[in-house]
Amino acid sequence: MSGAPSSALSSAAAPVSRARGTRRVLPGFNLTLGYTVFYLCLIVLIPLSALVFKTFTLTWDQFWVAVTAPRVMASYRLTFGASFIAALVNLVFGLLVAWVLVRYKFPGKKIVDALVDLPFALPTAVAGISLTALLAGNGWIGQYLEPHGIKLAFTPAGIVIALIFIGLPFVVRTVQPVLEDTEKELEEAATSLGATRLQTFTRVILPSILPALLTGFAMAFARAVGEYGSVIFIAGNMPMISEITPLIIIGKLEQYDYAGATAVALVMLVISFLLLLVINALQGWQRRRSAT
Amino acid sequence: MTSRIKTILAAVVFAAAASGAIAQTTTLLNASYDVAREFYKDINPAFIASYKKATGKDVKIDQAHGGSSAQARAVADGLDADVVTMNTTTDVDFLAGIGVVAKDWQKRFPDNASPTTSTMLFLVRNGNPKGIKDWEDLTKPGVQVIVVNPKTGGNGRYAYLAAWGYVKKKGGTDAQAAEFVGKLFKNVPVLGKGGRDATTIFLQRNIGDVLITFESEVLSIDREFGAGKVDAVYPSISVLAENPVAIVERTVAKKGTADVAKAYLDFLYSEEGQEIAAKHALRPRSPAVLKKYAATFKPVQLFTVAELFGSLGEAQKVHFNDGGQFDKLYTPGTK
Numbered sequence: 001m002s003g004a005p006s007s008a009l010s011s012a013a014a015p016v017s018r019a020r021g022t023r024r025v026l027p028g029f030n031l032t033l034g035y036t037v038f039y040l041c042l043i044v045l046i047p048l049s050a051l052v053f054k055t056f057t058l059t060w061d062q063f064w065v066a067v068t069a070p071r072v073m074a075s076y077r078l079t080f081g082a083s084f085i086a087a088l089v090n091l092v093f094g095l096l097v098a099w100v101l102v103r104y105k106f107p108g109k110k111i112v113d114a115l116v117d118l119p120f121a122l123p124t125a126v127a128g129i130s131l132t133a134l135l136a137g138n139g140w141i142g143q144y145l146e147p148h149g150i151k152l153a154f155t156p157a158g159i160v161i162a163l164i165f166i167g168l169p170f171v172v173r174t175v176q177p178v179l180e181d182t183e184k185e186l187e188e189a190a191t192s193l194g195a196t197r198l199q200t201f202t203r204v205i206l207p208s209i210l211p212a213l214l215t216g217f218a219m220a221f222a223r224a225v226g227e228y229g230s231v232i233f234i235a236g237n238m239p240m241i242s243e244i245t246p247l248i249i250i251g252k253l254e255q256y257d258y259a260g261a262t263a264v265a266l267v268m269l270v271i272s273f274l275l276l277l278v279i280n281a282l283q284g285w286q287r288r289r290s291a292t
Numbered sequence: 293m294t295s296r297i298k299t300i301l302a303a304v305v306f307a308a309a310a311s312g313a314i315a316q317t318t319t320l321l322n323a324s325y326d327v328a329r330e331f332y333k334d335i336n337p338a339f340i341a342s343y344k345k346a347t348g349k350d351v352k353i354d355q356a357h358g359g360s361s362a363q364a365r366a367v368a369d370g371l372d373a374d375v376v377t378m379n380t381t382t383d384v385d386f387l388a389g390i391g392v393v394a395k396d397w398q399k400r401f402p403d404n405a406s407p408t409t410s411t412m413l414f415l416v417r418n419g420n421p422k423g424i425k426d427w428e429d430l431t432k433p434g435v436q437v438i439v440v441n442p443k444t445g446g447n448g449r450y451a452y453l454a455a456w457g458y459v460k461k462k463g464g465t466d467a468q469a470a471e472f473v474g475k476l477f478k479n480v481p482v483l484g485k486g487g488r489d490a491t492t493i494f495l496q497r498n499i500g501d502v503l504i505t506f507e508s509e510v511l512s513i514d515r516e517f518g519a520g521k522v523d524a525v526y527p528s529i530s531v532l533a534e535n536p537v538a539i540v541e542r543t544v545a546k547k548g549t550a551d552v553a554k555a556y557l558d559f560l561y562s563e564e565g566q567e568i569a570a571k572h573a574l575r576p577r578s579p580a581v582l583k584k585y586a587a588t589f590k591p592v593q594l595f596t597v598a599e600l601f602g603s604l605g606e607a608q609k610v611h612f613n614d615g616g617q618f619d620k621l622y623t624p625g626t627k
Contacts, residue, residue: 069614070623129492136497153497154482233492237441237483239622247485251443254361255613256386 048269054262066260067267071239072248078156079245080271083224086163090220091213094171101172102179116172119165124229131162132234154236159244162230167220174216178209211283218279225272317350318552321543323373325360325446327487328535330512331572332377338568339559343552351552359486360446361386367540368392374544374553377537377560380446381406381597382604384536397538406534407560408574411594412454414525415494415503415510422501426527427458430502431475438500440490441483442612447490448483449604449612451504454531456611457600461529461593474621495521506533507589511573532594535574 055063066072101113119127133139135153137146142153152158182205190200228246236242245268252261324332336353343351356363356373364383367373368390376393378384381404387393398405416424422435430437440448455476459469482499484490487509494503495517502525510524537557544550559565566576570585582589601607611617 066614071614071619132497136499138498154499232485233489236481237444237485238480239443239483239619247444251441252614253365254359254444255608256361256365257614260614 051262051266051269054258055266057259058263062259063263066263071243072245072264074240075243075245075248076267076271078159078242079225079268080275082156082159082163082244083221083227086160086167086224087217087221089160089164090167090171091217094168094216094220095175095209095213097168098172098175098179102176116169118169119167120169124166124227125233127165128162128230128233131158131165131230135161135234153234154238154242156242158234158236159231159242162234163224163227166227166230167224170219170223171213171216174212174219175209178212182208207286210286214279214283214286218276221279222272222276225268317352318549319352319354320374320549320552320556321354321356321372322375322377322556323356323363323367323371323540324377325363325379326357327506327509327512328377328379329355329357331569331574334568334572335560335565338564339556342559342562342564343555346555351556353556372543372546373540374547374549375537375539375557377535379410379533379535380449380604381534381536382608383446384538385605387538387540392540392542393538394541398536400539401537401557402561403577404534404536405538406536407557407565407577408535408569409577410506410508410533410535410573410575411530411592412450412504412527412533413507413510413530413592414527415505415513415522416501416525418521418523420523420525424502424525427455427472427476427529430455430479430504431472432479435479435502436481436500437476437479438482438484438490438494438503439477439480440487440505441485442618445484445486447487447506449607450506450531450533452611452618453597453601453607454504454527454529457531457595458527458529460600461595470617470620477621507575508573526590526592529593529595532596534597 058066097116101109101116132153135142135145135158137143137151137153139153145152152161186204187200190204195203226246228244228250231244232247235244235247237247245264249261249264252258252264322332322336332353332355336355340351340353343349356366356371358366360378360380360383363371364376364378364386367376367387376384376387381398384393384397384405388395388397394400401407414424414430416422422429424430424435429435439451442448442452452473455473456469459472460466464472482493484493487505490503490505491509491513493499495513503522507524510522513522537560539550539553539557544553560569561577563578563581566578566581567584570576570581570588573588575589576582576585597604597607601610609616
């Protein structure tokens with residue numbers, strides 16, 4: 001099964017490529033490409049197509065009503081809005097963390113470096129419960145904020161905090177290697193030519209790390225959109241105010257409304273995909289710009 | 293490398309042989325709801341012993357727990373459970389609708405195939421500082437009520453129906469009931485995702501003055517958080533929540549476990565099974581056991597869902613499905 005499409009592909013395509021005389025340096029291009037396409041189909045496309053087929057049990061009108069109901073619309077706004085804000089915060093502070101980890105030596109650096117990965121490894125529900133415990137009115141942090149009228153747990157603000165938590169490693173881990181590769185000499189050259197600190201950063205460092213930053217942002221954002229476990233405990237789940245879209249999907253499943261649930265999931269998927277496409281296009285544009 | 297493969301192969305063969313040997317004992321899988329974990333931990337050994345005594349055969353019981361509807365979906369999608377023990381009839385109806393469970397499942401066992409029941413009551417802070425006695429008190433300004441989101445949990449659906457039924461039983465109209473429930477939900481600062489989540493919000497986060505939950509939850513709360521943290525308040529009128537059980541015909545036909553599965557569910561109705569239920573604060577059907585535990589189960593005027601709403605499925609359509617009565621409470625403009 002697994003060999004069939006790839007070998008068919010390679011045997012059909014191999015003579016053609018040799019006839020054209022495009023000799024690649026590395027062998028096995030056809031085989032690996034065939035395998036890649038097949039693997040992506042198996043892991044990504046087939047499950048997603050099942051989603052589409054489930055949705056097709058609805059008529060167009062039913063679909064439209066399901067995905068544009070006021071509560072569902074409010075949840076899109078919350079999910080995408082909170083995810084976007086969280087990804088922006090991570091963009092700034094993730095860069096800061098990466099910068100410190102790359103450019104400075106300090107005791108305990110290894111530990112700090114390992115801490116960054118924690119949100120990757122932690123079950124999200126645990127993150128949600130601990131954040132709620134911290135920020136609730138009787139929590140360590142919440143008890144000092146609530147008297148001043150600052151409510152974080154069970155509000156959209158709490159959702160953003162949870163999403164910041166789970167998105168942080170994405171930005172740090174994508175920017176870190178690129179920062180490590182940027183040569184100090186470039187900065188020294190810029191400084192010797194009379195550039196200010198700010199100019200050095202914006203003209204020399206930023207262009208080289210911007211693609212990585214955008215990738216990190218996109219990953220943090222995409223992850224936040226689909227996040228359920230860490231958010232659900234801190235959200236408050238009030239209709240029209242703090243219901244995230246994944247909760248709407250769960251609610252529809254509770255009614256055995258499979259088609260409605262997949263319809264909303266499909267909308268999320270399409271929006272996410274479009275946004276990621278835009279971010280990728282931005283990245284490409286940025287690469288071309290900085291290459292000249 | 294090859295030696296490692298040999299080892300793995302040997303292990304696989306051995307495991308296959310071993311599982312063949314174990315297959316001599318019948319194994320039942322009970323797909324159940326989340327908070328029934330402790331209850332079945334006590335029921336299963338008792339059943340295994342009584343079955344051994346009656347038939348001389350060994351039986352093993354595996355449990356799978358999760359949200360009631362999630363479990364029903366898992367069974368529908370192919371989880372090979374022999375029996376389902378749920379906390380809302382709609383979950384079993386769903387399985388009956390797709391032919392996994394007998395159409396007349398409610399007639400297959402006594403008491404609507406519900407060996408145990410529960411009801412909704414209030415938990416208040418120790419000493420009842422807000423003086424909460426009945427449903428009316430939950431709609432007063434300044435009282436914060438914690439309840440499960442009816443969209444995502446059976447516990448919340450029952451709380452909602454109990455409040456609605458209270459108005460109806462007092463001679464109110466549907467319009468008055470809608471207004472009353474609307475006022476109650478305006479006092480809800482946070483909706484829990486499920487029963488345990490709501491409990492956590494109320495007790496660990498200290499949010500709210502009153503928690504509406506199942507009577508059966510009170511015991512586990514006392515066990516979990518220590519007695520004396522909360523007082524249980526019995527409202528004048530509440531809803532009877534049935535915990536339905538059914539045999540999964542698809543599985544028992546395949547595994548040939550119909551008899552054992554029936555014996556297992558019958559055991560829940562036996563005096564021994566009913567006694568274990570009472571110890572777990574689930575209301576027993578047996579009058580004798582109920583009398584024995586009268587201190588635990590205070591008398592409340594209970595109405596059934598069938599009496600006021602037709603069935604839980606009907607209530608689901610009218611109240612909880614998208615665009616239903618519950619959604620209307622939260623549509624913009626009704627604030």
